[in-house]
Amino acid sequence: MAAVVLKNVTKAFGKTQVIYGMDLVVTDGEFVVIVGPSGCGKSTVLRMIAGLEPVTSGIIEIAGRVVNDVEPKDRNIAMVFQNYALYPHMSVRENMAYGLKIRRMAKPEIEKHVARAAKILELEGLLDRKPRELSGGQRQRVAMGRAIVRDPAAFLFDEPLSNLDAKLRVQMRLEIQKLSRELGTTSLYVTHDQVEAMTLAHRMVVMNAGRVEQIGAPLDVYLRPATAFVAAFIGVPPMNLLNGRIGEGVFTLGNGLAIKLPQNAPRPPAGTEAILGVRPEHMEPVGEPDAALALGVETIERLGADTLAHGTFDGHPMVVRLPAEARLEAGTRLALGLVPDEIHWFDPTTQQRLEFAPR
Amino acid sequence: MVEKRPALSFLAYAVLSLGVLVVALPVYVTFVASTQTFEQIVTVPMSLVPGTELIANYTAALTSGSEQASSAPVARMMVVSLVMALTVAFGKIVISLLSAFAFVYFRFPGRMFFFWMIFITLMLPVEVRILPTYEVIANLGLINTYAGLTIPLIASATATFLFRQFFMTIPDELAEAARMDGASPMRFFWDVVVPLSRTNMAALFVILFIYGWNQYLWPLLVTTDQSMYTVVIGIRSMIAGGDAATLWNIVMATAMLAMLPPALVVILMQRWFVKGLVETEK
Numbered sequence: 001m002a003a004v005v006l007k008n009v010t011k012a013f014g015k016t017q018v019i020y021g022m023d024l025v026v027t028d029g030e031f032v033v034i035v036g037p038s039g040c041g042k043s044t045v046l047r048m049i050a051g052l053e054p055v056t057s058g059i060i061e062i063a064g065r066v067v068n069d070v071e072p073k074d075r076n077i078a079m080v081f082q083n084y085a086l087y088p089h090m091s092v093r094e095n096m097a098y099g100l101k102i103r104r105m106a107k108p109e110i111e112k113h114v115a116r117a118a119k120i121l122e123l124e125g126l127l128d129r130k131p132r133e134l135s136g137g138q139r140q141r142v143a144m145g146r147a148i149v150r151d152p153a154a155f156l157f158d159e160p161l162s163n164l165d166a167k168l169r170v171q172m173r174l175e176i177q178k179l180s181r182e183l184g185t186t187s188l189y190v191t192h193d194q195v196e197a198m199t200l201a202h203r204m205v206v207m208n209a210g211r212v213e214q215i216g217a218p219l220d221v222y223l224r225p226a227t228a229f230v231a232a233f234i235g236v237p238p239m240n241l242l243n244g245r246i247g248e249g250v251f252t253l254g255n256g257l258a259i260k261l262p263q264n265a266p267r268p269p270a271g272t273e274a275i276l277g278v279r280p281e282h283m284e285p286v287g288e289p290d291a292a293l294a295l296g297v298e299t300i301e302r303l304g305a306d307t308l309a310h311g312t313f314d315g316h317p318m319v320v321r322l323p324a325e326a327r328l329e330a331g332t333r334l335a336l337g338l339v340p341d342e343i344h345w346f347d348p349t350t351q352q353r354l355e356f357a358p359r
Numbered sequence: 360m361v362e363k364r365p366a367l368s369f370l371a372y373a374v375l376s377l378g379v380l381v382v383a384l385p386v387y388v389t390f391v392a393s394t395q396t397f398e399q400i401v402t403v404p405m406s407l408v409p410g411t412e413l414i415a416n417y418t419a420a421l422t423s424g425s426e427q428a429s430s431a432p433v434a435r436m437m438v439v440s441l442v443m444a445l446t447v448a449f450g451k452i453v454i455s456l457l458s459a460f461a462f463v464y465f466r467f468p469g470r471m472f473f474f475w476m477i478f479i480t481l482m483l484p485v486e487v488r489i490l491p492t493y494e495v496i497a498n499l500g501l502i503n504t505y506a507g508l509t510i511p512l513i514a515s516a517t518a519t520f521l522f523r524q525f526f527m528t529i530p531d532e533l534a535e536a537a538r539m540d541g542a543s544p545m546r547f548f549w550d551v552v553v554p555l556s557r558t559n560m561a562a563l564f565v566i567l568f569i570y571g572w573n574q575y576l577w578p579l580l581v582t583t584d585q586s587m588y589t590v591v592i593g594i595r596s597m598i599a600g601g602d603a604a605t606l607w608n609i610v611m612a613t614a615m616l617a618m619l620p621p622a623l624v625v626i627l628m629q630r631w632f633v634k635g636l637v638e639t640e641k
Contacts, residue, residue, distance in 0.1 A: 052535050073541035085532035089554040098550070099540035146540075 002063030002076075002153035002186060003028050004049060009058035011044055018044050020210045021058070026154075026188060031180050033189045035197035036207035037233070042190045045207075046156050049188065050079050063153050073102075078147035079156040083163060084139045086131040086146075092118075093127040096145045117148040120179065137168045144179070154186040161196065173199060194234050198222070206230045226353050228346040231277045237308060237319045242276045243348060251276050257314035260292045262340040266356035274354065277344035280308065280321040283336045291335035295320065300330055309334060386618070393417070393611035400607045412608065420612040433613050436590040440572055441620065443508050443589055447571030448564050450513035455563075456556065459522030460548055464534060474523075481516040485577055493580050503584045512577065518563055525559050526552065561631035569621045590617040 004026040011019040018041045026032045034042045047053040049060055051072035060067055067075050078099075086095050093114055100110045118124045121141045131139055140160060147155055160176075161169045177200055180187055191197055197204045198218045206213045206221065206229075214226035225231035231239040242259070244251050246268050250258040259276070261267055268274045288294075293313055301308040307322045311334070320336060328334060345354040388407070392400055395410035421434045461467075462474050485492075492511045501507030529552070537547040578589045588596060594617060597610050625632070 050535075050539065052538065072539050077539070079536070079539050081532045081536060083530060083532055085530065085536040087533065087536075087551055089551075098537075098542075102541040102546065146536075 003061075004154055004186060004188065005059075005061040006045075006049075007059040007061070009045070009048065009060060010056045011041070011048060011053070012056045018210050019048075019056075022212055024205060024212070024215065026186055029184045029186055031187045031189065031200060031202045032205060033191060033197040033201035033203075034205045034207060035191055035194055035233075036213075038192055039209075040207045041210040042192075042207050043158055046079075046158050046188060046190045049154075050077060050156050051075050076153040077156055078150045078152040078154075079158065080140075080143045080147050080160045082159040084131070084143040086139060086142055088131055091128050091130055092123060092134070092142050092145075095131070095142055096149050099146065099150050113149045113151070114145075117145040120148060120182070121145050136164050137172060140164065140172055141175075144176075148183070152185070154188065155180075157187065157189040157191075159191055160189075161191070162193070169196075176200060195236065198234070206233060208233070224353065225277075225344065228275055228277065228351040231344060231346070235279060237280050237321070239277045239279045239344070240316070240318045241346070242313075242316050242318075244274065244276060246270050246272050246274060253314040253316070255314045257293075259338075261343075262292070262338055264358060265338070265340040265343050266345075266358050267343075268345055268354060268356060273348050275346040275348050275351075277346060278338055279342065280319045282339045282342035283320045284339070285322065285326070286335055286337035288335045290337055292338045293336055295334045295336055297328060297330055297332055297334050300328065389611050389614050392608060393615050395608055397604075397606055397608050400611075416608050416612040417616070420609045420616065431585040431588055431593070433590060433593060433616055435586060436588050436593040436613075437616065437620075439505075439508075439587060440589040440591070440617075442505055443574070443578070444568050444571035444620070446505065446509040447512045447574075448567035450509065451515040451518050451567050452560055452563055454513060455515055455518035455522050456553070456560070458519050459526055460552060462519075462523050463526040464544060464547075477516050477519055479516075480514070481520070485512065489576060489580065496581060501581075503582055503587045507581045508578060508587070508589075509571075512571065512574065515567075518567070521563065522556065522559065525556060529555060558631060558634045561628055561634070565624055565628050565632045568624050572621050593617075 004024075006022050006024040008021045008023060009019060010017070010021055022045060024032070034045060036042045044053060048055050049062075051067065051070065055068050062075055062077065087098065090098065096114045096117055097110050100113060105113075114127070115124075118127055121144060123138070123141055123145055126134060126138060126142075131142065134142065140163075143160070157176075161172050164172060173196055176189075180200070189196075189200060201218050203216060204218050204221055205215045208229045214221055214230045216226075221230060222234055225234060225239070228241055232241055242251070242253055244253040244259075246252075247258065248270060249263075250260055251267075251274075252258045283292075295309070295311040295313050295318055297309045297311045299310045301310070302324070304324060306324050307326045307328075309320045309322055309326075309328060311318055311320075320334070322328070341358075345356065346352065347354055388405075391407055391409050392405070393416055394413040395406070395416075396412050399406060399410055420432075421437075422432050458477070462470065496502065496507045496511060499507075501510070533551060534547060537551055542550060573591060574589070575591050575595075578592050579595075582588055582592065585596075590613065594610060594613050597613060598605050
């Protein structure tokens with residue numbers, strides 16, 4: 001087990017800059033999830049740590065040793081690939097043993113390691129099968145087994161669950177969580193699925209277009225997103241973001257419609273431009289006189305546990321999360337109030353979070 | 360098409376039977392001729408019933424060849440042909456595997472240049488470059504040697520290209536996983552690439568064995584000594600010119616013998632051959 005440290009790491013493919021100066025410290029035993037939309041450079045970061053991709057500038061340290069010029073096999077790390085990358089002609093046992101065999105470990109020693117990994121992952125009955133005889137979930141477990149047998153300093157997961165169907169993904173997510181708790185090995189996990197990030201991470205790194213937007217514990221990121229991008233990316237459905245200008249007790253949008261701000265809600269000084277952010281779950285139906293805004297409901301999604309109402313306000317699409325039993329119909333107007341402490345403000349030019357003292 | 364119409368299926372069988380007849384009749388006539396005495400063959404019309412001389416003819420062919428035309432025993436020719444076909448097939452596979460591996464998994468200066476150089480030779484079949492090749496082989500003193508027979512045929516753009524295409528379908532992650540597992544490139548080659556190419560190699564072996572076995576022009580040029588004749592050349596040399604009579608029964612027996620190994624290779628490796636052309640195990 002070991003810490004993984006990135007110091008001002010950059011990456012360029014030819015003239016295309018893909019990673020702009022990334023700093024990250026993954027402490028010993030920590031489970032860090034890098035999350036971002038596709039093409040944001042998150043997999044590149046992982047591949048640089050693995051040694052599959054050279055670093056353009058900056059330093060990568062694993063267990064206190066600079067590994068920029070160290071071959072992948074000497075970095076003492078193991079990687080789980082998105083498409084599993086199991087050797088198709090080898091049995092499950094051979095797949096897991098291959099890395100150890102190359103390291104010239106003694107046969108009985110290998111057997112012991114494989115047996116232990118198989119036990120942890122409940123693969124004991126499948127050891128003599130070929131990968132093509134396994135289901136997707138089982139293949140994924142074998143891929144993890146191949147990482148576990150090596151007893152590496154750190155695990156790298158590259159979107160390991162994205163080839164699985166939705167139900168299996170939930171199940172494997174829980175298994176990975178359990179596994180990481182049992183093994184306590186430093187892990188870096190790349191995904192575009194913010195639910196995986198929220199549930200697995202001790203800390204998560206939100207990336208966008210080659211830059212780190214925010215690093216923090218999942219709940220902190222959810223509660224206090226550092227940028228408008230993070231606000232929109234983390235949370236399902238995403239936070240509603242509205243561009244406008246602060247007036248006297250109101251927030252006026254581009255086309256002239258206004259949102260009545262709650263009396264004591266923190267807000268920028270009157271006259272400034274800002275982005276107002278409010279999560280779908282932080283609006284509630286109220287009586288017409290107290291309403292902050294009235295939303296023209298266009299579609300309703302009943303999810304069972306709750307109900308999502310989609311509509312437009314001043315030309316902006318908006319979504320509200322309502323209780324399951326909420327009675328409303330498409331085409332009606334819904335009067336909504338804002339929860340004062342749950343209003344987020346962002347700077348329209350820098351996209352950064354703005355903080356104001358409560359009034 | 361799955362239709363139940365008697366007339367149609369009758370027609371289908373008629374066409375199929377005709378096809379079989381066209382393909383099989385010459386082979387059958389060859390076989391019949393190889394079992395008859397010389398006198399029986401030259402009578403007109405020739406009998407289409409197998410004769411009695413099967414063992415005698417084949418023994419004569421294998422041990423002494425055709426006495427009228429100067430010729431080595433067919434057994435010797437078969438050995439030469441076998442050595443040539445096997446060397447060409449294995450040589451091509453080994454060299455093509457290695458060069459395709461280099462092209463797909465390594466970045467080196469001039470990589471594309473070399474690939475295209477090899478690829479362009481596809482346009483130049485053996486017959487086109489046969490004279491310069493002969494010059495080179497003759498100057499190296501390789502006339503009437505196995506090396507002279509096989510080496511010019513071993514370099515193969517087709518097989519290199521085929522393996523390259525196959526390797527490019529192996530997911531990159533497999534190479535990366537092997538790298539993380541600590542496998543050197545050659546280790547990856549032996550432990551992963553070669554086992555995955557098994558069926559392709561088998562299919563290619565069948566094609567190349569037959570290609571090597573059936574070579575005519577090149578062995579004709581590069582062998583002058585009867586002891587280095589391949590069986591295909593041997594058949595030709597048994598057909599005497601001028602006044603001497605050709606022992607057609609012995610020639611036919613030789614032809615049957617010459618057909619045997621390629622047929623055996625196809626029959627024995629049929630399963631692998633089809634597999635290699637159809638499925639890829641990834």
